[in-house]
Amino acid sequence: MRTRILGFVALGAVVAMTVVGLFVVPADLNQGDAQRIMYPHVASAWVGYLSFGVTALAGIGWLWRRDRRFDAVALAAAEIGVMFTAFAIWGGMMWGRPIWGVFWQWEDPRLVTTALLLALYVGYLLFRRLTDDPERRATRAAIVGIVAAIDIPIVHFSVEWWRGLHQTATIGSPDRVLNPSAPMQFVATLLGTLAAFTLAWAYLMIRRYQLARAEAQREESRRVERVMSARTAEPAR
Amino acid sequence: MTDAAFVISAYAVIIGGLALYSAVLWRRLSAARRDDEAR
Protein backbone atom coordinates (compact mmCIF):
# COMPACT_ATOMS: atom_id res chain seq x y z
CA MET A 1 0.00 0.00 0.00
CA ARG A 2 1.49 3.25 -1.12
CA THR A 3 0.21 5.27 1.79
CA ARG A 4 1.91 2.94 4.22
CA ILE A 5 5.20 3.43 2.41
CA LEU A 6 4.70 7.19 2.55
CA GLY A 7 4.09 6.83 6.26
CA PHE A 8 7.33 5.01 6.85
CA VAL A 9 9.29 7.42 4.69
CA ALA A 10 7.79 10.35 6.56
CA LEU A 11 8.53 8.74 9.90
CA GLY A 12 12.09 8.11 8.92
CA ALA A 13 12.53 11.63 7.64
CA VAL A 14 11.11 13.21 10.78
CA VAL A 15 13.25 11.07 13.06
CA ALA A 16 16.33 11.75 10.97
CA MET A 17 15.80 15.49 10.93
CA THR A 18 15.12 15.50 14.67
CA VAL A 19 18.47 13.87 15.24
CA VAL A 20 20.17 16.22 12.84
CA GLY A 21 18.54 19.28 14.33
CA LEU A 22 19.36 18.30 17.88
CA PHE A 23 22.79 16.75 17.57
CA VAL A 24 24.36 16.95 14.14
CA VAL A 25 24.04 20.53 13.00
CA PRO A 26 26.21 22.93 15.00
CA ALA A 27 24.71 25.53 17.28
CA ASP A 28 24.46 29.10 16.11
CA LEU A 29 27.28 31.40 17.16
CA ASN A 30 24.95 34.07 18.50
CA GLN A 31 21.77 32.27 19.42
CA GLY A 32 23.35 29.11 20.73
CA ASP A 33 21.39 25.93 21.04
CA ALA A 34 18.07 27.76 21.08
CA GLN A 35 18.42 28.25 17.36
CA ARG A 36 17.82 24.52 16.86
CA ILE A 37 14.18 25.17 17.64
CA MET A 38 13.88 27.16 14.44
CA TYR A 39 13.93 24.04 12.28
CA PRO A 40 10.75 22.39 13.52
CA HIS A 41 9.22 25.81 14.28
CA VAL A 42 9.54 27.14 10.74
CA ALA A 43 8.63 23.77 9.26
CA SER A 44 5.48 23.60 11.39
CA ALA A 45 4.49 27.12 10.42
CA TRP A 46 4.99 26.36 6.75
CA VAL A 47 2.87 23.23 6.96
CA GLY A 48 0.22 25.10 8.95
CA TYR A 49 -0.12 27.75 6.27
CA LEU A 50 -0.09 25.13 3.54
CA SER A 51 -2.87 23.23 5.25
CA PHE A 52 -4.91 26.36 5.64
CA GLY A 53 -4.60 27.05 1.94
CA VAL A 54 -5.80 23.53 1.25
CA THR A 55 -8.81 24.08 3.51
CA ALA A 56 -9.79 27.17 1.56
CA LEU A 57 -9.23 25.53 -1.83
CA ALA A 58 -11.19 22.45 -0.79
CA GLY A 59 -13.99 24.77 0.28
CA ILE A 60 -14.03 26.33 -3.15
CA GLY A 61 -14.05 22.84 -4.61
CA TRP A 62 -17.12 21.92 -2.59
CA LEU A 63 -19.01 25.07 -3.56
CA TRP A 64 -18.16 24.46 -7.18
CA ARG A 65 -18.65 20.70 -7.53
CA ARG A 66 -20.74 19.70 -4.53
CA ASP A 67 -18.59 16.62 -4.12
CA ARG A 68 -18.50 15.61 -0.44
CA ARG A 69 -14.93 14.46 -0.81
CA PHE A 70 -13.84 18.08 -1.00
CA ASP A 71 -15.38 18.71 2.37
CA ALA A 72 -13.53 15.73 3.82
CA VAL A 73 -10.30 17.25 2.54
CA ALA A 74 -11.21 20.59 4.08
CA LEU A 75 -11.88 19.01 7.46
CA ALA A 76 -8.67 17.01 7.41
CA ALA A 77 -6.60 20.02 6.38
CA ALA A 78 -8.15 22.21 9.07
CA GLU A 79 -7.60 19.73 11.87
CA ILE A 80 -4.05 18.90 10.91
CA GLY A 81 -3.38 22.56 10.24
CA VAL A 82 -4.49 23.53 13.75
CA MET A 83 -2.04 21.02 15.13
CA PHE A 84 0.93 22.26 13.13
CA THR A 85 0.06 25.89 13.77
CA ALA A 86 -0.09 25.21 17.49
CA PHE A 87 3.32 23.53 17.19
CA ALA A 88 4.64 26.59 15.40
CA ILE A 89 3.46 28.89 18.16
CA TRP A 90 4.82 26.63 20.86
CA GLY A 91 8.16 26.49 19.06
CA GLY A 92 8.15 30.25 18.70
CA MET A 93 7.55 30.68 22.41
CA MET A 94 10.22 28.17 23.38
CA TRP A 95 12.65 29.97 21.11
CA GLY A 96 11.58 33.38 22.31
CA ARG A 97 12.17 32.79 25.99
CA PRO A 98 15.95 32.19 25.78
CA ILE A 99 16.49 34.66 22.95
CA TRP A 100 14.20 37.54 23.79
CA GLY A 101 13.82 36.79 27.48
CA VAL A 102 10.06 36.65 27.05
CA PHE A 103 7.67 34.01 25.73
CA TRP A 104 5.82 36.45 23.52
CA GLN A 105 6.92 39.36 21.41
CA TRP A 106 4.32 41.56 19.73
CA GLU A 107 6.89 42.91 17.34
CA ASP A 108 7.44 39.57 15.68
CA PRO A 109 5.04 39.67 12.74
CA ARG A 110 5.17 35.98 12.01
CA LEU A 111 4.33 34.98 15.56
CA VAL A 112 1.39 37.39 15.75
CA THR A 113 0.09 36.39 12.33
CA THR A 114 0.39 32.72 13.22
CA ALA A 115 -1.56 33.31 16.42
CA LEU A 116 -4.36 34.88 14.41
CA LEU A 117 -4.17 31.99 11.97
CA LEU A 118 -4.71 29.64 14.89
CA ALA A 119 -7.69 31.68 16.04
CA LEU A 120 -9.22 31.54 12.56
CA TYR A 121 -8.65 27.78 12.29
CA VAL A 122 -10.09 27.00 15.70
CA GLY A 123 -13.10 29.15 14.87
CA TYR A 124 -13.53 27.18 11.68
CA LEU A 125 -13.45 23.82 13.47
CA LEU A 126 -15.81 24.94 16.22
CA PHE A 127 -18.14 26.39 13.65
CA ARG A 128 -18.29 23.10 11.79
CA ARG A 129 -19.60 21.33 14.87
CA LEU A 130 -22.70 23.46 15.05
CA THR A 131 -24.35 22.17 11.90
CA ASP A 132 -25.62 18.62 11.70
CA ASP A 133 -26.72 18.44 8.11
CA PRO A 134 -23.60 17.44 6.13
CA GLU A 135 -24.32 19.47 3.03
CA ARG A 136 -25.14 22.66 4.89
CA ARG A 137 -22.15 22.18 7.11
CA ALA A 138 -19.90 21.82 4.10
CA THR A 139 -21.29 24.97 2.51
CA ARG A 140 -21.07 27.08 5.63
CA ALA A 141 -17.61 25.81 6.47
CA ALA A 142 -16.43 26.52 2.94
CA ILE A 143 -17.55 30.13 3.20
CA VAL A 144 -15.87 30.63 6.55
CA GLY A 145 -12.69 28.99 5.31
CA ILE A 146 -12.53 31.12 2.20
CA VAL A 147 -13.08 34.43 3.98
CA ALA A 148 -10.54 33.49 6.63
CA ALA A 149 -7.99 32.63 3.96
CA ILE A 150 -8.56 36.01 2.32
CA ASP A 151 -7.93 37.67 5.66
CA ILE A 152 -4.55 36.09 6.27
CA PRO A 153 -2.50 38.03 3.71
CA ILE A 154 -4.08 41.24 4.99
CA VAL A 155 -3.14 40.33 8.53
CA HIS A 156 0.42 39.50 7.55
CA PHE A 157 0.82 42.68 5.61
CA SER A 158 -0.57 44.88 8.35
CA VAL A 159 1.51 43.29 11.07
CA GLU A 160 4.65 43.73 8.97
CA TRP A 161 3.80 47.38 8.66
CA TRP A 162 3.20 47.57 12.39
CA ARG A 163 6.57 46.11 13.13
CA GLY A 164 8.25 48.32 10.55
CA LEU A 165 7.48 51.34 12.65
CA HIS A 166 9.40 49.96 15.58
CA GLN A 167 12.72 49.05 14.12
CA THR A 168 14.57 46.97 16.59
CA ALA A 169 17.43 45.34 14.81
CA THR A 170 18.57 42.55 17.04
CA ILE A 171 20.65 39.49 16.66
CA GLY A 172 17.72 37.67 18.12
CA SER A 173 15.78 37.60 14.91
CA PRO A 174 14.26 34.44 13.51
CA ASP A 175 15.20 35.72 10.07
CA ARG A 176 18.71 34.45 10.41
CA VAL A 177 17.70 30.94 9.57
CA LEU A 178 15.61 32.02 6.61
CA ASN A 179 18.32 34.23 5.18
CA PRO A 180 19.77 32.59 2.07
CA SER A 181 23.22 33.78 3.00
CA ALA A 182 23.13 31.76 6.20
CA PRO A 183 25.61 28.92 6.61
CA MET A 184 24.89 25.94 4.36
CA GLN A 185 24.35 23.52 7.22
CA PHE A 186 21.56 25.63 8.68
CA VAL A 187 19.85 26.02 5.34
CA ALA A 188 20.16 22.33 4.58
CA THR A 189 18.80 21.33 7.97
CA LEU A 190 15.91 23.71 7.57
CA LEU A 191 15.04 22.45 4.12
CA GLY A 192 15.37 18.88 5.28
CA THR A 193 13.05 19.45 8.21
CA LEU A 194 10.64 21.25 5.93
CA ALA A 195 10.59 18.27 3.58
CA ALA A 196 10.17 15.80 6.43
CA PHE A 197 7.25 17.72 7.92
CA THR A 198 5.60 18.10 4.54
CA LEU A 199 5.82 14.34 4.03
CA ALA A 200 4.32 13.81 7.48
CA TRP A 201 1.57 16.27 6.59
CA ALA A 202 0.79 14.44 3.37
CA TYR A 203 0.59 11.10 5.15
CA LEU A 204 -1.61 12.43 7.95
CA MET A 205 -3.82 14.18 5.40
CA ILE A 206 -4.46 10.94 3.55
CA ARG A 207 -5.29 9.05 6.74
CA ARG A 208 -7.47 11.83 8.15
CA TYR A 209 -9.27 12.10 4.83
CA GLN A 210 -9.93 8.36 4.86
CA LEU A 211 -11.28 8.63 8.37
CA ALA A 212 -13.52 11.54 7.40
CA ARG A 213 -14.90 9.59 4.45
CA ALA A 214 -15.49 6.51 6.57
CA GLU A 215 -17.35 8.58 9.16
CA ALA A 216 -19.35 10.39 6.51
CA GLN A 217 -20.45 7.09 5.02
CA ARG A 218 -21.37 5.72 8.42
CA GLU A 219 -23.40 8.87 9.09
CA GLU A 220 -25.10 8.46 5.75
CA SER A 221 -26.07 4.83 6.29
CA ARG A 222 -27.43 5.67 9.73
CA ARG A 223 -29.67 8.29 8.18
CA VAL A 224 -30.91 5.84 5.60
CA GLU A 225 -31.64 3.34 8.38
CA ARG A 226 -33.60 5.92 10.33
CA VAL A 227 -35.66 6.87 7.31
CA MET A 228 -36.29 3.22 6.50
CA SER A 229 -37.38 2.33 10.01
CA ALA A 230 -39.64 5.38 10.13
CA ARG A 231 -41.30 4.26 6.94
CA THR A 232 -41.79 0.65 8.00
CA ALA A 233 -43.16 1.77 11.35
CA GLU A 234 -46.04 3.74 9.85
CA PRO A 235 -48.37 0.91 8.73
CA ALA A 236 -48.63 -0.17 12.37
CA ARG A 237 -50.87 2.80 13.08
CA MET B 1 15.82 26.88 32.81
CA THR B 2 18.79 26.40 30.57
CA ASP B 3 18.59 26.75 26.84
CA ALA B 4 18.69 23.01 26.43
CA ALA B 5 15.51 22.63 28.43
CA PHE B 6 13.65 24.95 26.03
CA VAL B 7 15.03 23.08 23.04
CA ILE B 8 13.95 19.74 24.49
CA SER B 9 10.56 21.16 25.40
CA ALA B 10 10.04 22.43 21.87
CA TYR B 11 11.03 19.19 20.16
CA ALA B 12 9.21 17.01 22.68
CA VAL B 13 5.90 18.76 22.17
CA ILE B 14 6.20 18.94 18.39
CA ILE B 15 7.52 15.46 17.68
CA GLY B 16 5.57 13.96 20.53
CA GLY B 17 2.43 15.71 19.37
CA LEU B 18 2.88 14.33 15.88
CA ALA B 19 3.32 10.84 17.28
CA LEU B 20 0.28 11.17 19.51
CA TYR B 21 -1.94 12.48 16.73
CA SER B 22 -0.78 9.74 14.39
CA ALA B 23 -1.51 7.10 16.98
CA VAL B 24 -5.00 8.39 17.74
CA LEU B 25 -5.73 8.74 14.04
CA TRP B 26 -4.53 5.21 13.40
CA ARG B 27 -6.73 3.84 16.14
CA ARG B 28 -9.83 5.69 14.95
CA LEU B 29 -9.23 4.58 11.39
CA SER B 30 -8.83 0.93 12.40
CA ALA B 31 -12.04 1.10 14.40
CA ALA B 32 -13.90 2.63 11.49
CA ARG B 33 -12.56 -0.03 9.13
CA ARG B 34 -13.62 -2.79 11.50
CA ASP B 35 -17.11 -1.34 11.67
CA ASP B 36 -17.30 -1.24 7.90
CA GLU B 37 -16.32 -4.87 7.59
CA ALA B 38 -18.77 -5.91 10.28
CA ARG B 39 -21.68 -4.42 8.38
Add this chain to the structure above:
Amino acid sequence: MNALRLELRVAVAVARKDALAELRGRHATVSTLFFAAIVLLLFGFALGPDAARLAAAAPGFLWLAVVFAGILAVNRLHLLETDDDAMEQLALYPVSRRAIYAGKALGGFAVMLLIGIVVLGAVGILFAVDIASAWLPLSTAVVLGALGVAAVGTFYAGLTVRLRAREVMLPLLMLPVLAPLLLGAVKATTAAIAGDPFGELGAWLQLMAAFDLVMLVAGAATYGFLLED
Protein backbone atom coordinates in the same frame (compact mmCIF):
# COMPACT_ATOMS: atom_id res chain seq x y z
CA MET C 1 -27.42 49.43 -16.53
CA ASN C 2 -30.98 48.64 -15.55
CA ALA C 3 -29.96 45.53 -13.72
CA LEU C 4 -27.57 47.54 -11.59
CA ARG C 5 -30.20 50.09 -10.73
CA LEU C 6 -32.56 47.33 -9.73
CA GLU C 7 -29.91 45.91 -7.42
CA LEU C 8 -29.35 49.29 -5.87
CA ARG C 9 -33.05 49.69 -5.24
CA VAL C 10 -33.20 46.27 -3.64
CA ALA C 11 -30.27 47.12 -1.43
CA VAL C 12 -31.81 50.39 -0.33
CA ALA C 13 -35.15 48.67 0.25
CA VAL C 14 -33.53 46.06 2.48
CA ALA C 15 -31.69 48.75 4.39
CA ARG C 16 -34.87 50.76 4.85
CA LYS C 17 -36.73 47.71 6.07
CA ASP C 18 -34.10 47.14 8.72
CA ALA C 19 -34.00 50.81 9.66
CA LEU C 20 -37.76 50.97 10.09
CA ALA C 21 -37.79 47.85 12.20
CA GLU C 22 -35.09 49.37 14.37
CA LEU C 23 -36.90 52.63 14.78
CA ARG C 24 -40.20 50.95 15.54
CA GLY C 25 -39.14 50.03 18.96
CA ARG C 26 -36.41 47.54 19.36
CA HIS C 27 -34.23 50.17 20.96
CA ALA C 28 -31.26 48.02 20.11
CA THR C 29 -29.21 50.94 18.93
CA VAL C 30 -29.69 52.88 22.14
CA SER C 31 -28.69 49.95 24.36
CA THR C 32 -25.74 49.22 22.11
CA LEU C 33 -24.55 52.79 22.53
CA PHE C 34 -24.87 52.49 26.27
CA PHE C 35 -22.90 49.29 26.15
CA ALA C 36 -20.11 51.07 24.30
CA ALA C 37 -20.10 53.81 26.90
CA ILE C 38 -19.86 51.28 29.71
CA VAL C 39 -16.98 49.57 27.98
CA LEU C 40 -15.15 52.90 27.81
CA LEU C 41 -15.79 53.47 31.49
CA LEU C 42 -14.39 50.08 32.35
CA PHE C 43 -11.30 50.74 30.30
CA GLY C 44 -10.83 53.89 32.30
CA PHE C 45 -11.19 51.96 35.53
CA ALA C 46 -8.88 49.19 34.43
CA LEU C 47 -6.07 51.30 33.07
CA GLY C 48 -6.46 54.60 34.86
CA PRO C 49 -6.24 56.95 36.57
CA ASP C 50 -3.05 58.36 35.08
CA ALA C 51 -4.31 60.78 32.45
CA ALA C 52 -1.25 60.53 30.23
CA ARG C 53 -1.43 56.75 30.05
CA LEU C 54 -5.15 56.87 29.28
CA ALA C 55 -4.68 59.48 26.59
CA ALA C 56 -2.01 57.35 24.95
CA ALA C 57 -4.25 54.29 25.03
CA ALA C 58 -7.40 56.17 23.99
CA PRO C 59 -7.32 55.16 20.31
CA GLY C 60 -7.23 51.52 21.37
CA PHE C 61 -10.17 52.01 23.72
CA LEU C 62 -12.11 53.76 20.99
CA TRP C 63 -11.84 50.99 18.48
CA LEU C 64 -12.22 48.13 20.92
CA ALA C 65 -15.43 49.72 22.17
CA VAL C 66 -16.63 50.17 18.58
CA VAL C 67 -15.82 46.56 17.68
CA PHE C 68 -17.47 45.08 20.77
CA ALA C 69 -20.55 47.23 20.30
CA GLY C 70 -20.47 46.25 16.64
CA ILE C 71 -20.81 42.59 17.52
CA LEU C 72 -23.97 43.32 19.45
CA ALA C 73 -25.32 45.60 16.75
CA VAL C 74 -24.94 43.22 13.81
CA ASN C 75 -26.27 40.40 15.91
CA ARG C 76 -29.45 42.32 16.65
CA LEU C 77 -29.83 43.46 13.07
CA HIS C 78 -29.93 39.85 11.98
CA LEU C 79 -32.18 38.68 14.77
CA LEU C 80 -34.93 40.51 12.92
CA GLU C 81 -34.74 37.81 10.29
CA THR C 82 -35.29 34.88 12.60
CA ASP C 83 -38.79 36.02 13.43
CA ASP C 84 -41.33 34.35 11.16
CA ASP C 85 -38.55 32.84 9.10
CA ALA C 86 -38.06 36.15 7.40
CA MET C 87 -34.65 35.01 6.24
CA GLU C 88 -36.13 32.20 4.18
CA GLN C 89 -38.66 34.53 2.63
CA LEU C 90 -35.91 36.96 1.81
CA ALA C 91 -34.02 34.20 0.08
CA LEU C 92 -37.05 33.37 -2.05
CA TYR C 93 -37.17 36.74 -3.71
CA PRO C 94 -35.73 36.60 -7.20
CA VAL C 95 -33.14 39.26 -6.57
CA SER C 96 -29.40 39.01 -6.59
CA ARG C 97 -27.80 37.91 -3.37
CA ARG C 98 -25.31 40.70 -3.65
CA ALA C 99 -28.09 43.23 -3.39
CA ILE C 100 -29.44 41.66 -0.22
CA TYR C 101 -25.99 41.60 1.30
CA ALA C 102 -25.40 45.19 0.27
CA GLY C 103 -28.66 46.21 1.85
CA LYS C 104 -27.95 44.51 5.14
CA ALA C 105 -24.41 45.82 5.18
CA LEU C 106 -25.69 49.31 4.43
CA GLY C 107 -28.01 49.12 7.40
CA GLY C 108 -25.16 47.83 9.51
CA PHE C 109 -22.93 50.65 8.27
CA ALA C 110 -25.44 53.27 9.31
CA VAL C 111 -25.61 51.85 12.82
CA MET C 112 -21.82 51.45 13.05
CA LEU C 113 -21.29 55.00 11.87
CA LEU C 114 -23.56 56.28 14.60
CA ILE C 115 -21.74 54.17 17.17
CA GLY C 116 -18.37 55.37 15.86
CA ILE C 117 -19.27 59.02 16.06
CA VAL C 118 -20.70 58.73 19.56
CA VAL C 119 -17.73 56.73 20.85
CA LEU C 120 -15.30 59.19 19.26
CA GLY C 121 -16.95 62.02 21.09
CA ALA C 122 -17.05 60.08 24.36
CA VAL C 123 -13.37 59.21 24.09
CA GLY C 124 -12.52 62.86 23.49
CA ILE C 125 -14.31 63.79 26.67
CA LEU C 126 -13.35 60.89 28.91
CA PHE C 127 -9.69 60.68 28.04
CA ALA C 128 -8.92 64.31 27.28
CA VAL C 129 -8.01 63.75 23.68
CA ASP C 130 -8.12 66.61 21.21
CA ILE C 131 -10.49 65.46 18.51
CA ALA C 132 -11.57 68.73 17.03
CA SER C 133 -8.30 69.69 15.41
CA ALA C 134 -8.00 66.35 13.58
CA TRP C 135 -11.67 65.96 12.77
CA LEU C 136 -11.16 65.25 9.07
CA PRO C 137 -8.77 62.30 9.27
CA LEU C 138 -10.60 61.02 12.32
CA SER C 139 -13.93 61.12 10.51
CA THR C 140 -12.36 59.28 7.61
CA ALA C 141 -11.10 56.61 9.95
CA VAL C 142 -14.51 56.30 11.56
CA VAL C 143 -16.21 55.93 8.20
CA LEU C 144 -13.74 53.31 7.01
CA GLY C 145 -13.84 51.46 10.31
CA ALA C 146 -17.62 51.46 10.43
CA LEU C 147 -17.73 50.14 6.90
CA GLY C 148 -15.30 47.33 7.67
CA VAL C 149 -17.08 46.21 10.81
CA ALA C 150 -20.41 46.33 8.98
CA ALA C 151 -19.08 44.35 6.02
CA VAL C 152 -17.55 41.62 8.16
CA GLY C 153 -20.24 41.67 10.82
CA THR C 154 -23.13 41.42 8.39
CA PHE C 155 -21.49 38.43 6.79
CA TYR C 156 -20.82 36.50 9.97
CA ALA C 157 -24.09 37.46 11.60
CA GLY C 158 -25.93 36.07 8.60
CA LEU C 159 -23.86 32.93 8.88
CA THR C 160 -24.46 32.33 12.57
CA VAL C 161 -27.98 33.65 12.97
CA ARG C 162 -29.62 30.25 13.18
CA LEU C 163 -26.91 28.35 14.95
CA ARG C 164 -26.84 27.32 18.54
CA ALA C 165 -24.11 28.97 20.55
CA ARG C 166 -24.60 31.99 18.32
CA GLU C 167 -23.61 34.49 21.02
CA VAL C 168 -20.11 33.16 21.27
CA MET C 169 -19.62 32.01 17.69
CA LEU C 170 -20.21 35.43 16.18
CA PRO C 171 -17.40 37.22 18.04
CA LEU C 172 -15.21 34.13 17.84
CA LEU C 173 -15.37 34.22 14.05
CA MET C 174 -15.52 37.99 13.55
CA LEU C 175 -12.77 39.21 15.83
CA PRO C 176 -9.74 37.46 14.33
CA VAL C 177 -10.81 38.57 10.88
CA LEU C 178 -11.16 42.16 12.11
CA ALA C 179 -7.65 42.26 13.58
CA PRO C 180 -6.00 44.07 10.67
CA LEU C 181 -8.82 46.61 10.50
CA LEU C 182 -8.48 47.21 14.21
CA LEU C 183 -4.76 47.68 13.84
CA GLY C 184 -5.13 50.11 10.97
CA ALA C 185 -7.87 52.06 12.73
CA VAL C 186 -5.95 52.46 15.96
CA LYS C 187 -2.77 53.43 14.15
CA ALA C 188 -4.60 55.93 11.95
CA THR C 189 -6.37 57.42 14.95
CA THR C 190 -3.15 57.73 16.91
CA ALA C 191 -1.39 59.37 13.99
CA ALA C 192 -4.27 61.73 13.33
CA ILE C 193 -4.44 62.93 16.92
CA ALA C 194 -0.69 63.49 17.05
CA GLY C 195 -0.78 65.48 13.84
CA ASP C 196 0.75 62.68 11.77
CA PRO C 197 4.39 63.24 12.75
CA PHE C 198 5.73 60.30 10.71
CA GLY C 199 3.49 60.67 7.72
CA GLU C 200 1.97 57.22 8.21
CA LEU C 201 -1.67 58.29 8.41
CA GLY C 202 -2.28 57.83 4.70
CA ALA C 203 -0.86 54.33 4.69
CA TRP C 204 -3.03 53.15 7.55
CA LEU C 205 -6.15 54.66 6.03
CA GLN C 206 -5.31 52.90 2.80
CA LEU C 207 -4.97 49.62 4.66
CA MET C 208 -8.43 50.14 6.13
CA ALA C 209 -9.88 51.00 2.74
CA ALA C 210 -8.28 47.96 1.14
CA PHE C 211 -9.62 45.76 3.92
CA ASP C 212 -13.10 47.18 3.45
CA LEU C 213 -13.01 46.63 -0.29
CA VAL C 214 -11.79 43.04 0.00
CA MET C 215 -14.32 42.14 2.67
CA LEU C 216 -17.24 43.76 0.87
CA VAL C 217 -16.43 41.86 -2.29
CA ALA C 218 -15.92 38.58 -0.41
CA GLY C 219 -19.12 39.06 1.53
CA ALA C 220 -21.18 39.91 -1.52
CA ALA C 221 -19.75 37.00 -3.47
CA THR C 222 -20.45 34.39 -0.82
CA TYR C 223 -23.69 35.68 0.66
CA GLY C 224 -25.62 33.70 -1.91
CA PHE C 225 -24.34 30.43 -0.50
CA LEU C 226 -25.27 31.61 2.93
CA LEU C 227 -28.89 32.25 2.02
CA GLU C 228 -29.15 29.02 0.09
CA ASP C 229 -29.54 26.81 3.10
